[in-house]
Amino acid sequence: GDSVTQTEGQVTVSESKSLIINCTYSTTSIAYPNLFWYVRYPGEGLQLLLKVITAGQKGSSRGFEATYNKETTSFHLQKASVQESDSAVYYCALVPDTNAYKVIFGKGTHLHVLP
Amino acid sequence: DAGVTQTPRHEVAEKGQTIILKCEPVSGHNDLFWYRQTKIQGLELLSYFRSKSLMEDGGAFKDRFKAEMLNSSFSTLKIQPTEPKDSAVYLCASSPGNSDYTFGSGTRLLVI
Numbered sequence: 729g730d731s732v733t734q735t736e737g738q739v740t741v742s743e744s745k746s747l748i749i750n751c752t753y754s755t756t757s758i759a760y761p762n763l764f765w766y767v768r769y770p771g772e773g774l775q776l777l778l779k780v781i782t783a784g785q786k787g788s789s790r791g792f793e794a795t796y797n798k799e800t801t802s803f804h805l806q807k808a809s810v811q812e813s814d815s816a817v818y819y820c821a822l823v824p825d826t827n828a829y830k831v832i833f834g835k836g837t838h839l840h841v842l843p
Numbered sequence: 844d845a846g847v848t849q850t851p852r853h854e855v856a857e858k859g860q861t862i863i864l865k866c867e868p869v870s871g872h873n874d875l876f877w878y879r880q881t882k883i884q885g886l887e888l889l890s891y892f893r894s895k896s897l898m899e900d901g902g903a904f905k906d907r908f909k910a911e912m913l914n915s916s917f918s919t920l921k922i923q924p925t926e927p928k929d930s931a932v933y934l935c936a937s938s939p940g941n942s943d944y945t946f947g948s949g950t951r952l953l954v955i
Contacts, residue, residue, distance in 0.1 A: 774880075823942040829942070
């Protein structure tokens with residue numbers, strides 16, 4: 729079946745340091761999946777951070793970037809310099825193809841940024 | 844901002860009680876989803892409706908979980924009877940029929 733594997737548990741980074749949260753995916757679809765990063769800030773709902781639907785392209789938002797790599801089936805989330813306000817839970821997700829309705833989520837990574 | 848509205852924000856129930864969570868999707872969205880969010884399992888799909896018809900109910904959750912959508916602007920998730928392992932955040936999401944989900948803020952349930 730379709731699945732997403734991401735860095736599990738909590739990641740702690742000091743403010744202004746760089747960040748990478750790993751995400752790899754697996755799909756049985758013959759089409760290339762659409763890939764997403766969602767974020768849940770404390771006290772808020774889950775919201776879309778960025779989305780890439782074309783292999784080889786990069787998505788970016790709020791200083792975060794992720795590149796869709798079909799060779800390594802990866803979609804790692806990176807940021808050059810994190811801020812305390814980035815502390816949140818991040819979810820990597822995929823939809824097997826553009827017409828699919830169901831989003832498959834990873835288990836989430838809790839980012840804690842130290843001031 | 845007419846996003847997805849979930850009520851209540853917090854719920855505390857005693858083991859064995861029946862609780863009902865509510866969700867109002869974005870107006871015009873045809874798809875509605877209920878997810879359970881825990882640290883261990885992440886996001887697990889409980890139910891999926893398209894145009895008010897139940898399309899999928901997560902098999903493992905059939906026993907005590909029942910989602911309904913009586914009209915296009917309102918859905919409920921009933922848990923009966925509740926167990927301590929049901930303690931989690933329950934998220935409702937809607938979409939216009941593609942992968943552009945809008946999530947609610949969730950209901951945090953604690954079963955004691």
